[in-house]
Amino acid sequence: MFDVIIAGCGPTGAMLAAELRLHDVRVLVLEKDIEPASFVRIVGLHIRSLELMAMRGLLDRVLPHGRRRPAGGFFAAIPKPAPEGLDSEYAYLLGIPQPVIVRLLEEHAIERGAQVRRGRTVTGLEQDDEGVTVELSDGQRLRSRYLVGCDGARSTVRKLLGVGFPGEPSRNDTLMGELKADMPGEEIAARVAEIGQIHRPFWLRPFGEGVYSVVVPAAEGGDRAEPPTLEDFRQRLRAVAGTDFGVHSPRWLSRFGDATRLAERYRVGRVLLAGDAAHIHPPLGGQGLNLGVQDAFNLGWKLAAQIRGRAPETLLDTYHAERHPVAEDVLDNTRAQMELTSAGPGPQALRRLLTELMDFDEVNRHLIEKITAIGVRYDLGEGPDLLGRRLRDIQVGQGRLYGLLHRGRGLLLDRTGRLTAGGWSDRVDHLADPTAELDVPCVLLRPDGHVAWIGDDQQDLDDHLSRWFGRPAG
Numbered sequence: 001m002f003d004v005i006i007a008g009c010g011p012t013g014a015m016l017a018a019e020l021r022l023h024d025v026r027v028l029v030l031e032k033d034i035e036p037a038s039f040v041r042i043v044g045l046h047i048r049s050l051e052l053m054a055m056r057g058l059l060d061r062v063l064p065h066g067r068r069r070p071a072g073g074f075f076a077a078i079p080k081p082a083p084e085g086l087d088s089e090y091a092y093l094l095g096i097p098q099p100v101i102v103r104l105l106e107e108h109a110i111e112r113g114a115q116v117r118r119g120r121t122v123t124g125l126e127q128d129d130e131g132v133t134v135e136l137s138d139g140q141r142l143r144s145r146y147l148v149g150c151d152g153a154r155s156t157v158r159k160l161l162g163v164g165f166p167g168e169p170s171r172n173d174t175l176m177g178e179l180k181a182d183m184p185g186e187e188i189a190a191r192v193a194e195i196g197q198i199h200r201p202f203w204l205r206p207f208g209e210g211v212y213s214v215v216v217p218a219a220e221g222g223d224r225a226e227p228p229t230l231e232d233f234r235q236r237l238r239a240v241a242g243t244d245f246g247v248h249s250p251r252w253l254s255r256f257g258d259a260t261r262l263a264e265r266y267r268v269g270r271v272l273l274a275g276d277a278a279h280i281h282p283p284l285g286g287q288g289l290n291l292g293v294q295d296a297f298n299l300g301w302k303l304a305a306q307i308r309g310r311a312p313e314t315l316l317d318t319y320h321a322e323r324h325p326v327a328e329d330v331l332d333n334t335r336a337q338m339e340l341t342s343a344g345p346g347p348q349a350l351r352r353l354l355t356e357l358m359d360f361d362e363v364n365r366h367l368i369e370k371i372t373a374i375g376v377r378y379d380l381g382e383g384p385d386l387l388g389r390r391l392r393d394i395q396v397g398q399g400r401l402y403g404l405l406h407r408g409r410g411l412l413l414d415r416t417g418r419l420t421a422g423g424w425s426d427r428v429d430h431l432a433d434p435t436a437e438l439d440v441p442c443v444l445l446r447p448d449g450h451v452a453w454i455g456d457d458q459q460d461l462d463d464h465l466s467r468w469f470g471r472p473a474g
């Protein structure tokens, strides 16, 4: 009997496994693929995901594998630099191949004690009052107290639960691949700059040694079930750019759509959904992986508390209550970006207008905080603006705040020196630091770094400790 079985070892499943292991939860990850995907999709880790990595001491491990890029220019690919003074110590984007981030997160989960079994496909589930029976394609049946479907866009777990996945089907497909190109680099750059004004998404980005990342709109009515061929790429490049750039020797070729869908419920009894299993949207702004990893960060400590019997009754349901609206907002911003990258005169006029508006610092800042997820504020009730937001990595004592969150515990950051975590000190650390860079007397941080309480009254604090961390010990 495991505490939690996770279906799928993509970025979401691996992150969740590691988070659960911080609290000694017995975790088994079942992954259908024997090898991690070789398909090299370069994704961008946005500011909030970099912060999560820093909060768990993972950032130094991830940084050497990626390339830092400026944080701006992601909303609908409108090339505006980020405004000065973004509210983070990690105000950049890290471009990193998805297989690398998956490998690093999987290694991290295993080091923390998670079991990962590859070549195992989840095909069935049944739940009862005590747990979930998970059936695999080879007929094996496993038992756990909870199951989390992190099994991607076509999630078997979501389908088995019968959870609705309303939204819009894919309207436009895009071809994406890595190929060599014979045309001289300057000619390619000039042609791409010209065509990229008219057709989006469209690019050939050099990777060195004559290899390019190629993205071009697919032909209408193409067969989605069939993987694209080199000839498909050549035809589409000729149709869109008037030349096929002499592309040849593909490393890999793929196709993706722009379907936009959101699961109606993130929890059905003892089964939960996270990552692409719960939401899909076009890759504009590079948000999908980030959103999934952030789901895992929100869910991990809550599910662990539930398993250890310490969770307040409604804690696990706050996962849906907090993360569903965040995904709704991401879906909406990708819908808007799709319109803004369409070729028609109306969308192009809107794009020009938004480009002008982004010269206003507040507009630009708002869009960047949205895309990078540092603007997320959970609705935790009435209170100051900081309530429900994440706290940046401020200076505390001799070190940094995020260094104090590596163990995934709560933190009482107390400038008054009068308060105490009392009967919750087995799960909440207390740091009395009158010099902390805070303009409020005291904050209670959840293990995911979001502010759960602000104030200076011990009784009020105790009520909030109960609300988030359950009954006091003893």
Ligand SMILES: Cc1cc2nc3c(=O)[nH]c(=O)nc-3n(C[C@H](O)[C@H](O)[C@H](O)COP(=O)(O)OP(=O)(O)OC[C@H]3O[C@@H](n4cnc5c(N)ncnc54)[C@H](O)[C@@H]3O)c2cc1C
Binding pocket: 007, 008, 009, 010, 011, 012, 013, 030, 031, 032, 033, 041, 042, 043, 044, 045, 098, 120, 121, 122, 123, 150, 151, 152, 153, 155, 156, 157, 176, 256, 274, 275, 276, 277, 283, 285, 286, 287, 288, 289, 290, 291, 292
């Ligand atoms: C072209 C493109 C570019 C993108 N760029 C970005 C970007 O820049 N930034 C960003 O944040 N996101 C980006 N994304 C989105 C990102 O790739 C996904 O959101 C991310 O992979 C979701 O992670 P996940 O772990 O939820 O799901 P997945 O990565 O799909 O992982 C699911 C895992 O579950 C396994 N699985 C499936 N079914 C079963 C089963 N029945 N039993 C066991 N295992 C199963 C799968 O094999 C897989 O390993 C991009 C997507 C595309 C298509």
